[in-house]
């Protein structure tokens with residue numbers, strides 16, 4: 001059984017679409033179904049939080065969406081193009097242009113400075129050095145990392161490395177930002193910086209799919225998709241508190257005494 005998001009939106013603009021997506025790992029000959037028939041559509045500009053208990057398949061799902069893991073069956077479409085059948089090299093090209101990642105292991109290049117780590121994806125994608133530098137300066141500033149620009153990643157704290165990984169993922173202005181618990185190692189101040197930047201890029205139209213355990217982080221999203229045992233068990237928009245009328249407001253005359 002799969003939960004289908006209600007229809008009615010224009011699927012032409014879907015950045016992500018999966019059709020009956022399945023991932024079965026073989027654990028020493030024992031099959032483990034990590035993703036079990038997921039139909040997910042994410043529209044351009046949406047900010048989707050993926051939640052669910054440990055082992056529910058969140059990382060497996062986002063890894064497949066970014067081509068870091070292969071699917072067992074089903075289809076994955078990115079920007080209207082079928083991608084689950086692509087070769088690894090075709091995926092590498094596509095990722096360079098369209099997908100930014102922030103994962104739990106940051107994979108920063110050890111012998112390059114923070115600044116170069118952030119500029120590299122933009123340069124690989126064809127930005128001029130001036131454009132790459134400008135984007136890097138903006139991102140490092142937004143994340144409070146400007147003073148660390150010339151340091152090698154090994155000299156940074158875990159939370160700083162995580163923010164560099166976010167800056168790097170956003171360097172290309174990707175069609176899709178995938179993040180697996182991007183605030184997992186951060187203290188509350190750094191979490192605030194990361195969330196502020198995510199909110200800012202989202203307000204400029206960035207599509208974001210983010211795994212999180214943290215309900216406060218998820219509350220920044222437009223929509224929460226809940227996974228359980230590899231299936232979508234809930235998929236709903238988050239009501240915007242600003243749009244809810246406050247109780248007692250709206251011309252109600254309060255009578256006392």
Ligand SMILES: Nc1ncnc2c1ncn2[C@@H]1O[C@H](COP(=O)(O)OP(=O)(O)OP(=O)(O)O)[C@@H](O)[C@H]1O
Nearest residue numbers: 025026027032034053054055056057058059060061
């Ligand atoms: N490389 C792998 N080989 C075998 N089994 C795997 C592999 N990766 C994940 N699994 C299994 O697939 C299931 C889903 O794992 P996944 O990592 O996607 O969960 P998750 O929701 O991200 O959990 P967490 O919140 O702990 O990060 C689990 O049962 C896990 O043990």
Ligand SMILES: [Mg+2]
Nearest residue numbers: 058059060180
């Ligand atoms: Mg995970």
